[in-house]
Amino acid sequence: MTSTAKPLFEGEPDGPVVKTAFPGPKSKQALDKLTEVFDTRAVNTLVDYTQSKGNYIVDHDGNTYLDVYAQIASIPLGYNNPELHKVASSEEMVSAIINRPALGNFPPHDWSDVLRSSLLRAAPKGQSQVFTGMSGSDANETAYKAAFMWRRQQDRGGASVEFTKEELASSMENKSPGSPPLSILSFRSSFHGRLFGTLSTTRSKPIHKLDIPAFDWPQATFPKTQYPLEKFAAENAAAEAESLAEVEHLIKTFHNPVCAVVVEPIQSEGGDNHASPDFFRKLRALTRQHKVLLIVDEVQTGIGATGRMWAHDHWELDDAPDLVTFSKKAQAAGYFYSNPDLRPNKPYRQFNTWMGDPVRALLFRELLNQIEKLDLVENTRRTGDYLYGKLEALADKYPGDIQNLRGKNCGTFIAFDTPKRDEFLLKAKSFGLNIGGCGPTSVRLRPMLIFQERHADILVDLVEKIINAL
Amino acid sequence: MTSTAKPLFEGEPDGPVVKTAFPGPKSKQALDKLTEVFDTRAVNTLVDYTQSKGNYIVDHDGNTYLDVYAQIASIPLGYNNPELHKVASSEEMVSAIINRPALGNFPPHDWSDVLRSSLLRAAPKGQSQVFTGMSGSDANETAYKAAFMWRRQQDRGGASVEFTKEELASSMENKSPGSPPLSILSFRSSFHGRLFGTLSTTRSKPIHKLDIPAFDWPQATFPKTQYPLEKFAAENAAAEAESLAEVEHLIKTFHNPVCAVVVEPIQSEGGDNHASPDFFRKLRALTRQHKVLLIVDEVQTGIGATGRMWAHDHWELDDAPDLVTFSKKAQAAGYFYSNPDLRPNKPYRQFNTWMGDPVRALLFRELLNQIEKLDLVENTRRTGDYLYGKLEALADKYPGDIQNLRGKNCGTFIAFDTPKRDEFLLKAKSFGLNIGGCGPTSVRLRPMLIFQERHADILVDLVEKIINAL
Numbered sequence: 001m002t003s004t005a006k007p008l009f010e011g012e013p014d015g016p017v018v019k020t021a022f023p024g025p026k027s028k029q030a031l032d033k034l035t036e037v038f039d040t041r042a043v044n045t046l047v048d049y050t051q052s053k054g055n056y057i058v059d060h061d062g063n064t065y066l067d068v069y070a071q072i073a074s075i076p077l078g079y080n081n082p083e084l085h086k087v088a089s090s091e092e093m094v095s096a097i098i099n100r101p102a103l104g105n106f107p108p109h110d111w112s113d114v115l116r117s118s119l120l121r122a123a124p125k126g127q128s129q130v131f132t133g134m135s136g137s138d139a140n141e142t143a144y145k146a147a148f149m150w151r152r153q154q155d156r157g158g159a160s161v162e163f164t165k166e167e168l169a170s171s172m173e174n175k176s177p178g179s180p181p182l183s184i185l186s187f188r189s190s191f192h193g194r195l196f197g198t199l200s201t202t203r204s205k206p207i208h209k210l211d212i213p214a215f216d217w218p219q220a221t222f223p224k225t226q227y228p229l230e231k232f233a234a235e236n237a238a239a240e241a242e243s244l245a246e247v248e249h250l251i252k253t254f255h256n257p258v259c260a261v262v263v264e265p266i267q268s269e270g271g272d273n274h275a276s277p278d279f280f281r282k283l284r285a286l287t288r289q290h291k292v293l294l295i296v297d298e299v300q301t302g303i304g305a306t307g308r309m310w311a312h313d314h315w316e317l318d319d320a321p322d323l324v325t326f327s328k329k330a331q332a333a334g335y336f337y338s339n340p341d342l343r344p345n346k347p348y349r350q351f352n353t354w355m356g357d358p359v360r361a362l363l364f365r366e367l368l369n370q371i372e373k374l375d376l377v378e379n380t381r382r383t384g385d386y387l388y389g390k391l392e393a394l395a396d397k398y399p400g401d402i403q404n405l406r407g408k409n410c411g412t413f414i415a416f417d418t419p420k421r422d423e424f425l426l427k428a429k430s431f432g433l434n435i436g437g438c439g440p441t442s443v444r445l446r447p448m449l450i451f452q453e454r455h456a457d458i459l460v461d462l463v464e465k466i467i468n469a470l
Numbered sequence: 471m472t473s474t475a476k477p478l479f480e481g482e483p484d485g486p487v488v489k490t491a492f493p494g495p496k497s498k499q500a501l502d503k504l505t506e507v508f509d510t511r512a513v514n515t516l517v518d519y520t521q522s523k524g525n526y527i528v529d530h531d532g533n534t535y536l537d538v539y540a541q542i543a544s545i546p547l548g549y550n551n552p553e554l555h556k557v558a559s560s561e562e563m564v565s566a567i568i569n570r571p572a573l574g575n576f577p578p579h580d581w582s583d584v585l586r587s588s589l590l591r592a593a594p595k596g597q598s599q600v601f602t603g604m605s606g607s608d609a610n611e612t613a614y615k616a617a618f619m620w621r622r623q624q625d626r627g628g629a630s631v632e633f634t635k636e637e638l639a640s641s642m643e644n645k646s647p648g649s650p651p652l653s654i655l656s657f658r659s660s661f662h663g664r665l666f667g668t669l670s671t672t673r674s675k676p677i678h679k680l681d682i683p684a685f686d687w688p689q690a691t692f693p694k695t696q697y698p699l700e701k702f703a704a705e706n707a708a709a710e711a712e713s714l715a716e717v718e719h720l721i722k723t724f725h726n727p728v729c730a731v732v733v734e735p736i737q738s739e740g741g742d743n744h745a746s747p748d749f750f751r752k753l754r755a756l757t758r759q760h761k762v763l764l765i766v767d768e769v770q771t772g773i774g775a776t777g778r779m780w781a782h783d784h785w786e787l788d789d790a791p792d793l794v795t796f797s798k799k800a801q802a803a804g805y806f807y808s809n810p811d812l813r814p815n816k817p818y819r820q821f822n823t824w825m826g827d828p829v830r831a832l833l834f835r836e837l838l839n840q841i842e843k844l845d846l847v848e849n850t851r852r853t854g855d856y857l858y859g860k861l862e863a864l865a866d867k868y869p870g871d872i873q874n875l876r877g878k879n880c881g882t883f884i885a886f887d888t889p890k891r892d893e894f895l896l897k898a899k900s901f902g903l904n905i906g907g908c909g910p911t912s913v914r915l916r917p918m919l920i921f922q923e924r925h926a927d928i929l930v931d932l933v934e935k936i937i938n939a940l
Contacts, residue, residue: 037585037590047579099545099550100544107510120507167676183683196668208819211623213667215685352664
């Protein structure tokens with residue numbers, strides 16, 4: 001019986017405890033107060049973080065929820081993890097908080113050791129360098145900048161070729177050739193962030209994009225795959241070939257030359273859309289063939305959730321992506337790369353005041369220690385298989401309520417469609433479950449890496465109760 | 471004798487101590503190691519933060535420098551400040567580190583109290599709301615988004631008017647009207663950040679902008695004032711009138727309609743360029759008249775450095791700016807506003823996963839406590855007057871070496887030009903001084919708020935030594 005396995009988080013609650021309607025009276029009152037000074041219309045739950053523990057989040061009214069959303073897929077080791085608590089109380093951490101460095105100018109003397117023992121220790125295969133940033137948007141945005149500078153450097157004939165007077169002058173006017181009309185290609189229904197460059201590649205929902213000026217950049221159709229993937233292998237292979245042909249066509253013909261393709265291993269915000277490893281291997285080959293960079297956005301998929309440290313590990317590439325971006329569960333953010341030409345030819349071209357935050361690099365170091373010590377990527381792979389099996393059985397029982405189940409062999413990175421999705425998410429609260437959506441009709445599971453079979457049992461039981469209550 | 475005033479930071483060194491050439495052997499070795507994995511070409515000094523104290527920064531070779539650059543104007547209360555140390559070791563802080571919330575969805579139950587006792591307690595006159603972010607670039611970038619959404623909402627006829635089908639569909643294609651060709655007007659030689667939107671408003675140096683696609687947005691000439699401002703009052707008034715006329719012309723005629731003007735109270739990165747309060751009052755009136763928002767970028771000028779909490783306090787406006795952005799010395803980042811129309815009409819339009827970091831809000835709360843308790847804004851005003859007087863005398867003695875001294879009555883936010891600027895900055899190291907530049911030929915002083923007359927004496931003495939050594 002798998003549910004008797006040793007708990008990975010000692011002392012967490014046995015299950016959800018619902019005491020009040022949602023939201024409860026204390027939460028309502030506090031929310032009204034917060035609304036006076038802060039936009040709260042996207043607020044889901046006012047959380048008492050001091051009372052939350054492991055996989056369970058506690059709200060301001062003392063309700064305890066099993067949390068399979070985890071701060072939009074960002075909490076890896078549970079609330080109030082005791083090992084992280086130790087590190088967060090250490091003198092090293094305190095110094096990082098109160099002596100915040102401008103990392104590009106005045107890095108700590110041991111910054112090399114910190115990077116090697118944290119971010120670089122987790123670097124995907126084939127990546128040896130890191131540029132540190134603040135968030136997923138920032139990571140992608142700076143990766144795009146690296147791509148543009150790389151491309152112009154290639155066109156110019158290499159790192160040693162000086163900028164022309166015309167380039168220097170026109171850049172100050174936001175005009176070509178100094179500010180070139182180049183582009184990043186992204187996929188329909190992708191999400192890469194909400195700053196001006198990343199938002200131009202985000203194609204998730206109008207509400208994310210409306211009224212914000214955007215660059216004239218191209219988008220290709222993400223393969224319209226059907227689930228389960230293996231059942232529709234032939235149809236999916238055709239959809240993937242069609243998508244790749246569109247990518248190639250755009251690279252060859254789009255009026256603003258494409259320097260990079262950015263892709264999520266699983267489109268997350270856009271609806272948990274999957275494609276096969278074969279698709280991504282061919283995308284890598286295609287970008288290589290056309291001398292276009294491949295940026296893999298692992299902001300949501302990275303750090304173990306798919307049962308591998310990086311989701312693109314599933315692709316078994318011989319030729320690594322050019323840039324890999326990360327944030328969320330890493331708590332730190334930035335991008336990895338290896339090609340020395342991706343360091344721009346002069347200092348201060350890729351630079352900002354803080355360039356990340358050592359607080360988060362130190363936290364990530366301990367995250368990684370715990371992930372290794374407790375074998376949490378393997379736990380997630382195994383728990384994911386178990387959970388997927390149970391959800392498959394539930395989908396057989398409720399075929400109208402659980403559709404397009406997906407994420408097989410992807411750890412706990414699982415999603416399904418349900419007709420009354422928004423009601424499902426809200427109703428979940430009354431059963432003590434905190435769960436998120438993605439795309440127009442999907443429920444996405446984003447539990448932590450300490451999510452075990454025991455939690456999967458509770459989750460599946462709650463999903464059934466919610467379905468029956470709708 | 472001012473230099474005998476009570477120290478604001480107990481136990482800091484009496485003065486600089488130079489033990490090795492710069493950079494020293496340990497620093498060189500550690501830098502080589504860091505270069506293998508991290509771009510270090512902008513590295514100034516490898517710092518031993520554990521040994522740094524108050525106004526003094528210590529490098530990896532044990533050299534102690536008086537630090538008047540302070541992590542690019544970002545450290546307010548000195549290295550290893552004991553009061554900040556207490557707060558950084560508190561349970562509240564530890565929880566903020568290890569339980570990082572997605573603030574827009576799952577704020578801590580006491581987030582209203584944290585905001586009111588920290589950021590909002592320091593809010594500029596007329597500002598009642600805050601949107602929290604990650605960095606100065608992020609603060610400006612999100613302020614621009616607020617401006618664009620506000621403008622389209624006005625054009626559409628108010629918050630209750632729904633988006634058209636055409637807007638919804640075209641936004642997904644990065645095309646008008648959903649992605650409108652609107653603009654932000656900035657000033658020549660300004661610096662507002664390096665993400666794609668902010669970089670389109672940054673007009674500091676080609677090296678910041680080259681090879682990065684930019685929006686077709688307008689720039690006006692920042693008043694070409696002469697120093698000291700009061701000596702050239704008539705000429706400066708004419709220059710300011712000319713700048714305002716150009717702003718008005720661009721607002722009226724630029725092909726991509728201007729929704730907001732963004733301006734630094736003192737152009738910092740671009741060379742410490744000053745204009746008079748009268749200029750800014752007229753700019754406020756002009757933007758109001760043309761229904762264009764005024765965004766005041768206080769990322770570098772905010773939090774006391776100019777002898778007022780906010781640099782735009784010097785303008786004594788009756789009509790507050792529409793948005794005020796902050797970061798750096800606040801350690802936290804974001805923008806203030808008051809007009810309810812600057813909250814977009816629907817949730818999730820201005821949103822991202824983390825929306826700032828409670829760690830930094832908690833730190834700022836204690837920063838503010840100390841600023842108030844020790845009267846540090848007044849200290850900075852007084853010390854700045856003292857320092858300016860001494861530098862004026864030095865400029866009289868070395869008129870070829872200290873030119874265009876500026877920042878009178880602006881606290882310690884002082885700068886001057888010097889012909890061999892880059893050599894000056896490097897030579898400073900050999901005298902135990904860490905000091906920064908800005909613009910093509912300027913030296914900028916950005917000491918901390920605990921910088922006192924005793925430090926000013928040392929600084930002025932060192933500046934003279936450097937001049938004589940060049």
